[in-house]
Amino acid sequence: MADASALLSAALPDAAARALYLAVLREGGRIRAAEVGPADRAALQRLVELGLLVPQLQDAAYSAIDPRAATERIGTEIRFQVARLLTEAEQLPELMGDLTRAYDATPKRRGDSTGVRYISGKEQIRHELGQLSQEFPNEGLTAQPGGPRLPTEMPDALDRARRYRERGGTLRTLYERSAKLDPATVRFAAQTAQLGSTTRVLAVPFKRFLVFDRAVAIIPAASDYSSAAVVDDPAMVAFAADTFETLWQQAEGVNWASLAAGSAEPAVHERVAGLLAQGLTQRSIASRLGLSERTVASHIARLRELYDAETLFQLGWHLRGEQS
Secondary structure, rough: OOOHHHHHHHHHHHHHHHHHHHHHOOOOEEEEEEHHHHHHHOOOOOOHOOOOEEEEEEOOOEEEHHHHHHHHHHHHHHHHHHHHHHHHHHHHHHHHHHHHHHHHHOOOHOOOOOOOOOOOOOHHHHHHHHHHHHHOOOEEEEEEEOOOOOOOOHHHHHHHHHHHHHHOEEEEEEEHHHHHHHHHHHHHHHHHHOOOOOEEEEEOOOOOEEEOOEEEEEEOOOOOOOOOOOOOHHHHHHHHHHHHHHHHHEEOOOOOOHOOOOHHHHHHHHHHHHHHHHOHHHHHHHHHHOOOHHHHHHHHHHHHHHHHOOOHHHHHHHHHHOOH
């Protein structure tokens, strides 16, 4: 309706023209040409173009006209433009028909009777995600285990999130807790939060999957995520969406902006130290923080050097004494 909107805007008098029209009415609805100063000539011309003033050549004057007449004329023109645009809109499916049929005929869109189709290759999976985010633009649910995001994935992911939000969609994402310890992932989550997306972290293990508009889901078909299954069976998609909601309720909200600024979380080794002081084992700490046992072991080694502790028992003794 851009043409109709432009026509309406062009049909209305601007502030200067309105002021001059009201001034003419105050003078009895008539003004002599000689009385119009240079500053008002553009407004006078505008009123003549709109039909709100009519020149009286013999008297070298202008007479005000009832705005209802101009309103009816302009309204008729706009209705004509709207009717033309609606007719053109109805023709769009036919005009785009050959492209639509070609798109539907491509092998990647052909489903089977089970409601599941398989795609292979990470490039093809990314392509599929881009298409689904266009076709189902209202709600995206994403479970992303594995801790920190790969730096190579972040620009495309941020661009998809931005375009999804611009179309009015809502995005919710789950990460592992260890994602909070990776500066690049924290910055990425902070950027998506600025776009209006919400990201929480989860301490318990979970699998990767995505759900769009509760109508289609993507789940891994290989342990290395090199292939995926696209599912549109209503019962299976509902199960995936319910699973996400259950995990979401268990997840922890994060102030990603504060974390990115370095003010929301203590250093990792300080958190490890605190849990050691509480008597937790290396394995329990790894599970609590969402880290590997090897990573926790390296932090414990640094703490032992810091406190000159030869054994884990001595380190725990020092830490408990420090925090008592």
